[in-house]
Amino acid sequence: MDRKYTDITKTIGRTPVVKLSRLAPAGVDIFAKIEAFNPMGSVKDRFALAAVEDAERRGLLKPGQTVVEATSGNTGISLAMVCAQRGYPFVAVMAENFSIERRKLMRFLGAxxxxxxxxxxxxxxxxxxxxxxxxxxxxxxxxxxxxxxxxMHARTTAQEILADFDGERLDFWITGYGTGGTLKGVARILRQARPETKIVVAEPDNSPLLGSGIRSKRHSDGAEAGAHPAFRPHLMQGWTPDFISRLVEDSVDLGLIDEIVGVAGNDALAAARDLAGKEGILAGITAGATLAAARALAERAPKGSRILCMLPDTGERYLSTPLFADVPVEMTAEELSISRSTPLARFDGTHSSPKVPTASPEVLPVSPEAAAFVAEVTSDPENAVVMFALEWCEFCWSVRKMFAHHQIPFRSVDLDSVAYQKDDWGGKIRVALSATTHQRTIPQIFIAGRHIGGCTDLFDAWKAGTVQRELADAGITCGGDGASDPYSFLPGWLHKRG
Known part of the structure; x- marks a missing residue:
């Protein structure tokens, strides 16, 4: 099979169906179609490509025109990907309560x-x-x-399902609905090609929009007119907004839905954790909710039944949500016990790490050229703020973040970068720097020729107001929030130990 593609959008679709070996009751098979295998990790890649291609074909989207969409995150991430590949600016509109990592992913993709x-x-x-x-x-x-x-779902998702179950039983297909694209597209094809397959739709049990039997109110132009009366806040981001979309209503009107199942938020979380811990499948809360509905159905389905459920996205979209709330960052008691079972690399002060002899910079000869370089750089009137740094040191990056936040211009001499590697030029500069400051730590920061010190020295001086005065004397105005705690720029693990 040819695995070379002309662009990333050509990899959308053809997602796998996986039989769950440990989460189905005896006598019933549950299969999962894992949409996280799409390039941006969710089923929404299919819609994003379809929307852009359809608009281009119909002349609705012109070169360079900005694309905009309201999204809980997944559609926005997918549209950001497609727009990046096609060269369209993209603006996502998202309620503030959706997960932070979704915002970052969209912005990382240029949206x-x-x-x-x-x-x-x-x-x-x-x-x-x-x-x-x-x-x-x-x-x-x-x-x-x-x-x-x-x-798009009729043309791709439904056809993939038909091919995967060709000549085999498929008694139930279960999905959430959200926009209704997957529901309407797949259900319409299954109803024609596999009429024996029951279409089951899952929704939050505390927000039963479809289960209420009440249609969404609409303006004369068909647009949604406010929140649905049955809507309540729920955990399943992307599953149901506070209205029933036209595509979902079409599915109801066409008689495509055989059953509606309500899913509790805690059951969705438990099922998503079971997918990860018992099947090795990393999926989101909506995937857990769909699986929870499938498992509930499997308990009452006839023996020999075969159920396919849709898993819409990856679990990495939910790191800041309740799905990961109980996952610890620090070592648990059991993990500490494992750590203490052997002597090396421990945090309890009793470790016995191998000793590696290192040369002290103070006893090495100072290169006159390196000493002259340090003197020249630290007295440069064009670059009043200078940091001698390592490219990927966490302390150096914390200083960079602080300078960026306060809009402080600076020069960074990255001693381990390619530019300073020839003839160990960076090492020679570091020896000369240590001889000048009598400190071996990196970074080392200077303002207008005055040595401030390392990362925490800078932070302490900032809290005391010294840095601000030094910068003002050098003609540098600080921006950002002057009240910010500089220690907040450290990574969490450094901040904790610092």
């Missing part, structure tokens, strides 16, 4: 992220996206009512 108040929920972020599109002439992908969404 802009506009947050909306959590109290305004999904309808608030959708209204904001519509307003931005209308005001600026941006292209709104309309994931909740874009027929290209469902068509």
């Amino acid at each position: 802009k992220v506009v947050l909306t108040p959590a109290a305004e929920r999904g309808s608030g972020m959708l209204a904001k996206a519509q307003e931005l599109a209308k005001t600026h002439g941006w292209f709104l992908t309309r994931q909740f009512d874009n027929e290209a969404n469902a068509e």
Whole structure:
């Protein structure tokens, strides 16, 4: 099989179906279609590509035009990927309560992220996206009512399922609904090609929009008109906004849904953890919720039943959510016991690490050229703030973050970088620097020729106000939040131990 692709979007789809070996009751088979195998880790890659390609084909999206969408995160990440590959600016509109890592992923892919108040929920972020599109002439992908969404799933996801179960039983297919693209696209094809397969839709038990039997209110143009009366906040990000999308309503009107199952948030979390701990499948809360619905169905399904459930995304999207809330960062008591079972590399002060002889910089000869370099750099009027550093040292990066936050211009002499490696030039500079400051630590910071010290010396001097005065005397104005604790720029593990 040819595994070379002309661009990243060609890798979307063809996700695997995996039989769960430890999570199904005896006599019933549960299979999972793992959409995390898409390049951006979720089922939304399919819609993102479909929306852009459809708009290009119909002349709705012009070269260089900005794309905008309201998203809980996954659609935004996928659109950021497709837009990056195609050269379109992308703006995501997302309620502030969705996971932080989703914002970072979108921004890392070049997108802009506009947050909306959590109290305004999904309808608030959708209204904001519509307003931005209308005001600026941006292209709104309309994931909740874009027929290209469902068509993509009919053309790809459904066909993959049919091929994977060709000649085999498939008694139940279970999915959440969210935008309704997966539901409408796949269910329509399964209803035609596999009428014996029951379509089961899962939703939060405390927010039963479909289960209530109440349709969403709409304006005369079909747009959603405020929150659905049955909506309540829930854990399943992306599963149900506070309205029923047109694509979901289409599925209801077409009679594509055989059963609706409510899933408790705690059951979703437990199932996602079981997927990871018992099957080795890293999936998100919505995947756990879908599996929880499949397991509940399996308990009452006839023996020999075969169930396929959709796992929409990867668990890495949920690091800042309750899914990972109980996962410790520091060693547990059991892990400490394992650490203490052998003598090396321990934190309890009783370790016995092998001694490696090292040369002290003070006893090495100082190169006159290196000493002249240090003197020249630290007295350079064009670069009042100088840091002698290592490229990837955590302390050096903490200083860089502090300088960036306060908009302090500086020169970094990275002694271990390629530029200073020839003839051990960086090492010679470090010896000369140590002879000048009588300190061996890195980084070493200077302001207008005055030696401030290392990372924590800088932080302490900042807290005392000394650094600010030195910078002012050098004609440098600080920006950012002057009240910020400089120690907050350290990585968590350094901050704790510092």
